[in-house]
Amino acid sequence: MTAPADCRVAFSAALMDVAAADPRIVAVANDSVGSSNLKDFRRRFPERLIDVGIAEQNLVGVAAGLANGGKIPFVCAAACFLTARALEQIKVDCAYSRRNVKLCGMASGMAYGELGPTHHSIEDLAWLRAIAGLTVLVPADPIETDLAVRAAAAFDGPVFLRISRMKVPAVHPDDYRFRIGRAVCLRQGSDVTLAANGTVVWRALEAARQLAAEGISARVLNFSTVQPIDREAILRAAEETGGIVAAEEHTVHGGLGSAIAEVVVGSRPVPMRLIGVPGVFAPTGSAEWLMEHFGITAAGIRAAALQLVEQRVSHGTPARTGN
């Protein structure tokens, strides 16, 4: 694994690249130029950086208006304030209006650690994936962040990009091809599936390595698109591995795990385990400490996978069915 890196660096570098290639691209900030790593963007494209101050409803409305005027706005704001404070503007001005706005939720999840639940954004996926027509992307490392920014810029429609500031190692090869709507298999396996996204993918890979040492073959899927969810990858995983652990830096209510469960329960019921924040406001602690506290770790994912495999053995259900 490479040295862990802050995805905001890849984010802003990619944004400058796409902005250099397409004059329609503008950045919109809410006094978030520093926290969104946009200082270089402002230096290079001063007339294309619009700071509306601490005003998130206006932030998203202005972005919708910029899109009306032919621009492709990238709204860069702390995920907690962007999604909660401006949810109606996201729903109506961006999604329902089908405006070509890119909403970039920075320092998402529990990245703000000790700053507490006001600054945590662990409900955003639940809120946003309930909104029709909004594409929701959660890149897992700098390489995927770079590609997701480029894909969002090229995609005609509203997109939410969930960007962390927790450092993560690279989990994708340099020649990785990112596609909106496609879950990517990072490790083949047949006994159980570990589904994750964002800052949790490398932890799922680590869990899979530990499980392999114990003779359990775990498939690792990176669901960097939460909406539209990759139904095929889910159904294949259910069919071929017989159980799914979903792990995310988000409440277990309504996020990636729920999105997967909605597919599984309707089409191919298999046991699942959901790992995330269990419907509580986090106590004080650093981001990494909180991940440990809630078991959103390789050890937590491994333990849940073992439970699923043991449960299946005790029920006599084979992992593979059919064929």
Add this chain to the structure above:
Amino acid sequence: MVTDIAELASLANRLRRRSLEMVHRAGLGHPGGDLSAADILVTLFLGVLGIDPLQPSAPNRDRFIMSKGHSSAAYYGVLAIAGFLPESGLDTYMQPLSMLNGHPDRNKVPGVEANTGALGHGLPIAVGAAMAARIDHAAWRTFVLTGDGELQEGSNWEAAMAAAHYGLDNLTLVVDRNGFQQGGATESTMRLHPLAEKFRAFGWAVREVDGHDHAQLLSVFHALPFEPAKPNCVIARTHKGKGVSFIEDRAEWHHRVPTAAEVAAAIRELEAATP
């Protein structure tokens, strides 16, 4: 462009009649606000806006954003008068699968710039549109019509700050100042007075006009921009339900539906008043 005052007055009363018929047929709607906004809408669409119904998405068109999306009967009606919709289609207002939803959808209705209905959304969108024109050094202008009760939404004041901060003199806010909102008078619900002073304090150039006087409306819109580097605010003093004696200035007509007899009586009054 229609600049004949008598013709604008006649078109506005035609719009009032159509709005009442639409609300009656749909059994739903917001006739009070439709009627208060009719003169503003007709003046803007027929006499001011640089728009072409044959090219509703032309990049250099003036933008008009209907923030008070609940006045949709009048909005669809004026879009029809301006040629964006067939007037016969207005009869489908709020019928199942009609493109004419109770609140406008830009993806269904030509000429609609933003999906509105949730209040306090239009002004921020208009600020963004005006910024886009500014970035491109383009000459097109942005207009937004809000209700007055709607100004109780804080998002408007976020946008008001931004418009002045960025010196958007290519932006014009028109306030349909009819003094009423759903539950009663604006001033007893949540006071807006002194509204002009509020906008001036936020850095806007403000004019107050009689929102039913087409000459005053035309004249104020032809005077744009009022001051360099300041966004423009036109406070149009209006009467909710204007033009029909038994609807005018009565809060219950915010969303009361007229009976067939009331529509007929209203049409008689409007025809008698039309030049």
